[in-house]
Amino acid sequence: MGGTAVIALGAGIFAGTRITSPADAIARTAAPEASEVTVPVEARTLNSEVVTRGDVSAAGAVDVKPETGGLETPPIVTGQVPEVGAEIAEGAALLEIVGRPLIALAGELPMYRSLRPGMSGPDVAQLEVTLDRLGLDPGEVDDEYTLSTGNAVADLFERIGYEAPAPDPGAEAELDAANDAVEAAEDAVEDADDALDAGDSATGPDGAPVDTDALKDALDEAREQLADARTARDEAAAAAGTPLPASEVVFVPSLPRRVDEVHVRRGGQIDGAAMSVSGASLVVTANVDKADFELLAVDQPVSIELPTGEQVPGTITAIDEAEGEGASGWNVTVAPGELTPEQAEALRGQNVRITVPIESTEGDVLAVPLAALTAGPGGESRVEVMRDGVAELVEVEVGLTAQGYAEVTAVDGTLAAGDLVVVGDTGDDSDDGGDE
Structure with a gap:
């Protein structure tokens, strides 16, 4: 009986520790005192800044389509085929077709016709501006293709190691004939002058001086014929000046440029675009909302994060309201600063982070x-x-x-x-x- 009582007492004490009153339960589960x-x-x-992302692309991709319609032979590529990634400089040969160069020049107008002395027009004006920019002397920069223009074109070809384009055979024949006419007229003037000298010293049977009026008239006429012959020779020389075949020059909006794709091979025939080129300089285009737009301005410096994590500087060059179906916000164009070839290649075609510092303490x-x-x-x-x-x-x-x-x-x-x-x-x- 005593043992039973002890066990019962212990069980009661343990049960008492497990029983909680409603008040105790509420106190334990109540929210802690606020602090x-x-x-x-x-x-x-x-530092206050605008952070956004932008797509990297090359400026102004264009297809290079040589004008081969005037060639007398199939347009076979014979050399100078560039590799993808190569940079094309102005005045350089970017391809060789049937042994002749295809020279890259900067200009908005395409090479839609062959040019030669005596022609005029806006394409001639564009050519002379380009030649002058390259340090070649086309004479007066206007819209007239003159002998000086042809000489500058010849210098352009010689600069890159090619013979100048040959003049028109008919024009060369006319020049040869004009040169012969000048020589004949010079001989006639010399003969008339000799005859007049002889007449001045001669006397008639009665000892009186010989009348030389007819000899003077003959000399004047010979001199006039020589002047006409020289004028005709100069015109023929201008016409026989160096031409510019349409197949040997291609104009693109700006240079230098990068070769993105090559569609031809040495020994192959050109059919359409020979290659695709884009601006050698890269641009980053981002889209921002109204809040960020109000903080940005052209010429603001930015920081561009390369995929490697490296930061390179850039500058905002344009801010335009987005256009097109579904477009919203503003498009911000950023030009990276000077890049190493490795940095440019790492950026090309990427989507990158752009940070624009706005204000700082x-x-x-x-x-x-x-x-x-x-x-x-x-x-x-x-x-x-x-x-x-x-x-x-x-x-x-x-x-x-x-x-x-x-x-x-x-x-x-x-x-x-x-x-x-x-x-x-x-x-x-x-x-x-x-x-x-």
């Missing part, structure tokens, strides 16, 4: 999270500082806001780095009695 969440005031540099400033700012009854900004467990409201002037922080300067009270400011509390704040 403030604080963070320290920091001394840090703030000059060194470290006092900064608090935006959540620490509250508005007072008069609209003033303030922070709540915990000092020895007691909250103190400090009015502040807000400067730059960036990266989730705000620059603050105490207006009423003191504030220093390391002070703890309230950003929230851990309890139920549905009715905290505040005036925020």
